[in-house]
Amino acid sequence: MPLLYPLVFAAFLFSAGVYGVxxxxxxxxxxxxIELMLNAVNVNLVAFNAYLRDQLVxxxxxALFVIAVAAAEVGIGLAIVLxxxxxxxxxxxxxxxxxxx
Amino acid sequence: xxxxxxxxPALPLVAWAVILLVGKRLPDxxxxxxxxxxxxGWVISLTILFGVIGGARDAYHVAGEWAAFxxxxxxxxxxxxxxxxxxxxxxxxxxxxxxxxxSVSYMRGDERYTLFFAKLSLFTAGMLIVVxxxxxxxxxxxxxxxxxxSYFLIGHWWEDPANARAAVKAFLTTRVGDLGFxxxxxxxxxxxxxxxxxxxxxxxxxxxxxxxxxxxxxxLLFCGAIGKSGQFPLHTWLPDAMAxxxxxxxxxxxxxxxxxxxxxxARMYPVFEASGAVLNEIAIIASIxxxxxxxxxxxxxxxxxxxxxxxxxxLAYMMxxxxxxxxxxxxxxxxxxxxxxxxxFLAAGAVIHAVHSNDMSEMGGLARAMPVTFGTFLVGALxxxxxxxxxxxxxxxxxxxxxxxAGFGEGVEGLATSRGVAQVVFVAGIVTGFLTALYVARxxxxxFGAAYRGQGRPHEAEAGILVPLLVLAVGAALAGFVxxxxxxxxxxxxxxxxxSEGPATLNLGVIAAASAAxxxxxLLGTALYRRxxxxxxxLERLPPVWTTLQHxxxxxDLYERGLVRAxxxxxxxxxxxxxxxxxxxxxxxxxLGTRRLARGLRYVQSGQAQWYAAALFLGVVGxxxxxxxxxGR
Numbered sequence: 001m002p003l004l005y006p007l008v009f010a011a012f013l014f015s016a017g018v019y020g021v022x023x024x025x026x027x028x029x030x031x032x033x034i035e036l037m038l039n040a041v042n043v044n045l046v047a048f049n050a051y052l053r054d055q056l057v058x059x060x061x062x063a064l065f066v067i068a069v070a071a072a073e074v075g076i077g078l079a080i081v082l083x084x085x086x087x088x089x090x091x092x093x094x095x096x097x098x099x100x101x
Numbered sequence: 102x103x104x105x106x107x108x109x110p111a112l113p114l115v116a117w118a119v120i121l122l123v124g125k126r127l128p129d130x131x132x133x134x135x136x137x138x139x140x141x142g143w144v145i146s147l148t149i150l151f152g153v154i155g156g157a158r159d160a161y162h163v164a165g166e167w168a169a170f171x172x173x174x175x176x177x178x179x180x181x182x183x184x185x186x187x188x189x190x191x192x193x194x195x196x197x198x199x200x201x202x203x204s205v206s207y208m209r210g211d212e213r214y215t216l217f218f219a220k221l222s223l224f225t226a227g228m229l230i231v232v233x234x235x236x237x238x239x240x241x242x243x244x245x246x247x248x249x250x251s252y253f254l255i256g257h258w259w260e261d262p263a264n265a266r267a268a269v270k271a272f273l274t275t276r277v278g279d280l281g282f283x284x285x286x287x288x289x290x291x292x293x294x295x296x297x298x299x300x301x302x303x304x305x306x307x308x309x310x311x312x313x314x315x316x317x318x319x320x321l322l323f324c325g326a327i328g329k330s331g332q333f334p335l336h337t338w339l340p341d342a343m344a345x346x347x348x349x350x351x352x353x354x355x356x357x358x359x360x361x362x363x364x365x366x367a368r369m370y371p372v373f374e375a376s377g378a379v380l381n382e383i384a385i386i387a388s389i390x391x392x393x394x395x396x397x398x399x400x401x402x403x404x405x406x407x408x409x410x411x412x413x414x415x416l417a418y419m420m421x422x423x424x425x426x427x428x429x430x431x432x433x434x435x436x437x438x439x440x441x442x443x444x445x446f447l448a449a450g451a452v453i454h455a456v457h458s459n460d461m462s463e464m465g466g467l468a469r470a471m472p473v474t475f476g477t478f479l480v481g482a483l484x485x486x487x488x489x490x491x492x493x494x495x496x497x498x499x500x501x502x503x504x505x506x507a508g509f510g511e512g513v514e515g516l517a518t519s520r521g522v523a524q525v526v527f528v529a530g531i532v533t534g535f536l537t538a539l540y541v542a543r544x545x546x547x548x549f550g551a552a553y554r555g556q557g558r559p560h561e562a563e564a565g566i567l568v569p570l571l572v573l574a575v576g577a578a579l580a581g582f583v584x585x586x587x588x589x590x591x592x593x594x595x596x597x598x599x600x601s602e603g604p605a606t607l608n609l610g611v612i613a614a615a616s617a618a619x620x621x622x623x624l625l626g627t628a629l630y631r632r633x634x635x636x637x638x639x640l641e642r643l644p645p646v647w648t649t650l651q652h653x654x655x656x657x658d659l660y661e662r663g664l665v666r667a668x669x670x671x672x673x674x675x676x677x678x679x680x681x682x683x684x685x686x687x688x689x690x691x692x693l694g695t696r697r698l699a700r701g702l703r704y705v706q707s708g709q710a711q712w713y714a715a716a717l718f719l720g721v722v723g724x725x726x727x728x729x730x731x732x733g734r
Contacts, residue, residue, distance in 0.1 A: 022715050030711075093710055100708025 006047035014040035027081045027091040031074060038070045102148045103161035106182040109142035109190055110229035110243075113197075117222040124215040129205070131215050135222040136201045142229070143198050146190035153187045153593050162299070164235055177297055180233040184593040185432065189232040189364055192439045195576070196356035197225040199569035203447050204348040206565030207454065211346075217257060221352065224250035228357035231364065236296040237286045240365070244282070244329070247358050248275055254353070255345040267344035274338035278328015282365075285321030288314060289372070302371045312376065319372050319379040322365065330362025332420060333390040336413045337657055340397075343405040343459075347450030350405060354412040355443035363419045363435050367594075370428050380518045384424025388529035391417035393654060395536035399543065400640060400650045403459045404449050407544050411485060412442060414533060418500055421530065425523045426516040427503030429591030433584050434500055437492035441484035441577035444570065448478035451566050452548060455559035461547040463555035465633050470559045473567050475549050477574040482545055484577045486538040487619045494616075495581030501530050501615050502608045510608075535618040542626020551633030 013036055020033025042063045049059025085091050116138035124131025164179025182190075201221055208217055227250055230243030249272070256268030286296070292310035293301040304310045310318075326332070331339035339359070343350055353359060366373055366383070373379055391414045398410035415438050422431035451474045456464055468475040484491035487498070507516055508523030553559070561567075583590045629639060640647045652658060 018718060022711055022718070096710070097708025099706070101703040101706045 003047060003051045006043055010040045010043040010047070013037075013043065025092045025094055027084070027093045027096075028078070030093055031077045031081065034077075035070060035074065038066055038073075042066050102145070102152050103157070103182040104163075105145050106149060106161070106186070106190070106233055107163075107180055109145055109194065110226050110233060112138035112142050113222040113226035113229065117219050117226060120215060120219040120222060124219060130218065132201070132205050132218045135218045136198065136205075138222060139194055139198045139201060139225055142190075143194035146187070146194045149182065150187045150191045150593075153184045154588060158184060158593075158595070162235060164297070167238075173294060175295075176238055177236045177295075178239060179235040179297075181235040181298065182233060184595060185364075185367060186232050188432065188436060188590065188594055189360075190229065192360070192436055193225065193228050193232060193356045196439055196443045197221070197228075197352060199573055200348045200352045200356075200443065200447070203351075203450070203566055203569040204346075206563055207348055207450055208346060213257065217254075217346070220250055220253050220257070221348075224254060224352060224357055228361060231361050234298075236298060237289065237301070238296045240298075240368075241283065241286060244279070244325070244361060244365075247329075247361060248272060248279065251275070251342070251353060251358055254349040255342045257346055257349065258344075261344075264344040267338075267341040271338040271342045274335050275328040278325045278335055281321045281324025282326075282328075285318050285323075285325065288318040288321055292318060298368065302369070305372050305375050315372060316376040316378055319369070319376050320382065322369060322372070323379060323383060326362035326365050326420070327386065328362070329365075330359050330416045330420065331390075331413045332362070332386050332417060333393060334656060336390060336394065337653070337660065339413050340401075340406050340409040340653075343403065343409050347405065347446060347453060350409070351443045351446035351450070354409065354446060355439045359412060359416055360435055360439065363416060363423070363431060366420065366423050367428060367432050367435075370423065373423070374426070374516075377518065380424050380426070380516075381522045382424075383420055384518055384522045384526050387417040387419075387421035387424055388525050389417075390414070391421065391533040392529050392536070395533045395540065397650060397653060398540040399536065400638065400647070402461055404452065404461050404464070404544065404548060405446070405459055407461075407540060408442070408445055408449060411445075411537065411540065414537065415442065415485070418497065418530065418533070421526045422500040422503060425504045425507045425518050425526050427500055429594055430496065430499040430503045432594050433590050434496035436583070436590060437484070437496040437577075437580045440573055440580045441481040441491075441493055444477060444481035444573035444577045445485065447566070447573065448474050448481060448570055451562040451570065452478075452559075454562060454566075456555045457557070458555060461544065462634050464548045464553070465551045465555070466549070466553035467559060468549040470553070471549075471561045474562060474570065477567075477570040478549070479545065480574045481577050482541045484581075486541040486623060487534055487615060488538075488623075489612075489616060490581065491578050492576075492581035495584045497530075497534065498612055498615055499584060501527060501534075502611045504530055505608060505611050531614055531618050534615050535622040538619040538622025539626045542623045543630045546627065546630035547634060550631065554633070 017033045017035075017037030017040060020036060021030055024030050024033060045059040045063045045066070047059075049057065049063075052059075081091055084096055088096065090096075113135070116135045119134050120127075120131035124134070127134060160181055160183035162179065162181045164177050167176040167178035169175045180186075201218065204217065204221065208214055211217060224247060227243045227246030230246065231240050232243075234240035234243060252268045252272040255271050256265050259265045259268070289301050289310075290296055292314040293304035295301065295304075301310075305315050328335045339354075342353060345353070373383065394410045394413035394417065398407050398414065401407045401410065415434070419431040419434045419438070422428075422434060452464065452467060452471065453459055455467070455471060455474075458464070480491065484493040487494045504523050504527035507518060508520055508525075508527050629635070638647070640650065649655070
């Protein structure tokens with residue numbers, strides 16, 4: 001399989017993630033979009049790992065790290081969203097603007 | 102014993118700190134601390150002086166490094182104790198000791214009693230630092246300590262604006278001279294490459310410093326002496342300094358502060374001696390000062406002002422002596438003057454306490470009411486007038502003899518003063534001697550003679566005031582005898598660098614002339630003022646003279662119109678504007694500008710996380726584009 005296919009796929013996945021992060025109002029959806037972006041990176045890492053197998057083997061290891069970090073991030077993110085919902089009865093990200101001027 | 106000399110200035114300094122910090126909790130407001138400190142210094146000083154008299158003439162010098170800014174700029178820190186310093190140490194500690202003892206009674210019940218003693222201690226310490234300093238910078242430190250203490254002490258009763266003004270005037274006027282002094286220090290440092298007095302003098306003697314540098318340095322140093330020692334034209338602060346309490350006047354006028362200028366010239370004498378122009382300048386200024394101050398003393402009603410002008414005049418005698426090569430005569434007069442002038446001030450203070458006025462028109466007839474004060478005052482007054490065998494006679498006579506020798510006599514070998522100038526000094530000295538006796542007689546008759554003109558019933562002062570008077574009266578009477586014989590003050594204060602003058606020679610002709618002038622003055626004064634205050638002062642019959650003297654030769658008006666107005670009228674507002682608008686404007690503008698800018702920019706912080714994410718994303722894209730397009734190639 002040529003390298004181009006997984007890279008184009010990863011680019012689409014990342015763009016979908018960026019769109020979700022910037023455009024969705026629901027905080028849970030934003031978190032999920034972040035997961036999409038992280039997984040696009042993972043696809044890249046694994047693809048390059050397969051492509052450059054002779055020179056380096058760390059792509060898979062990095063991907064594993066990213067998965068672990070992403071799990072932790074989602075754990076904290078969801079906890080924050082839960083608390084925001086308890087306090088303000090909303091998970092709309094544009095209504096949570098306490099840290100403004 | 103000279104090794105212990107550092108304690109003499111150190112103890113009052115410690116006393117100052119102790120009194121200032123815990124004085125109010127100590128017995129008698131901390132006054133005993135100051136007295137004990139200076140008393141210990143007095144004992145040490147006397148021991149040192151007796152050592153010098155006994156033959157220990159070598160200068161004791163100890164120095165360390167204060168700060169080193171690399172080669173060529175080291176600031177030393179040390180002391181020199183030679184005969185001159187030993188004599189001055191004794192003078193300063195003696196006067197300070199008795200002034201402080203006197204102040205315990207005189208200042209009792211004062212609102213700032215404790216603070217007063219703290220200031221006296223610091224003042225004394227400042228003068229003692231000047232005396233033992235081995236380099237000009239340390240000397241300047243002591244000099245400035247005195248400057249600021251004189252400000253505090255003259256303004257001790259600052260509730261009266263006049264006193265506060267007098268304090269400011271004293272500070273600023275001496276400051277004018279200090280500017281020259283500082284410049285002189287740097288000129289000499291530039292020439293000699295050192296602040297140490299010994300090395301500067303060495304450089305002058307060996308000719309390493311060019312004569313132009315020496316002349317400039319000496320002239321600038323003399324500016325400092327003019328300011329501190331109240332010489333014309335900067336003498337105007339001294340009479341106004343009478344606003345301070347009387348013990349302060351005694352301390353300032355007898356032992357510290359004003360003596361510092363004379364001491365400076367004596368300490369740096371080889372530098373001055375090397376320059377004929379500066380010696381002539383000193384002699385001329387001193388001659389002018391002694392005459393105009395003595396004339397002013399004739400028309401004062403305030404007893405303390407009479408004494409103040411007399412101090413100016415007597416300091417001019419010392420300066421004149423130094424100007425005509427009479428190094429030991431000048432120091433000798435400093436020595437005797439300290440005793441009789443301190444005595445006169447303290448006695449005048451006792452009188453002022455008794456009659457509650459400084460004004461001699463409200464005194465009179467006090468000889469009967471205050472016999473002890475009168476007796477001591479009489480001793481001091483006659484010493485001031487130069488009546489044999491009291492102290493002032495001997496020292497004044499030595500000065501006049503030196504002036505005579507330099508001006509009319511066989512001359513002095515190697516003296517740079519011109520003969521004509523020495524002649525002026527001699528004539529001015531004799532005339533001033535006459536005027537001195539005249540105003541002394543006027544002061545004596547107006548205060549103690551005739552009938553009492555004031556309010557209430559004056560009575561003799563208490564023992565705490567009389568004891569210092571009696572001790573100082575003994576000093577004022579006998580201090581002159583240190584100038585007689587082979588082992589006299591002139592041999593004690595010789596430094597190796599000065600040509601030996603040998604014992605003072607008595608010139609009978611000069612003695613006769615000086616004594617005749619003094620007696621004539623006393624007799625004339627007695628004839629004029631025997632019946633107390635005349636209806637109209639005699640000088641009022643000469644209106645131009647009278648108005649000129651009443652206006653103090655218009656010097657104060659000149660300074661007021663010429664300098665003070667220019668400063669307060671134009672310079673002060675201009676600098677105020679510069680400070681407020683430009684300096685503060687820049688500082689405030691920096692803060693204000695930031696606030697204005699932030700008022701617009703803060704809306705960027707909308708609190709919308711997605712906007713931030715968008716900015717972040719765009720930023721990353723931008724960086725990626727730049728990196729790939731520019732760096733990647």
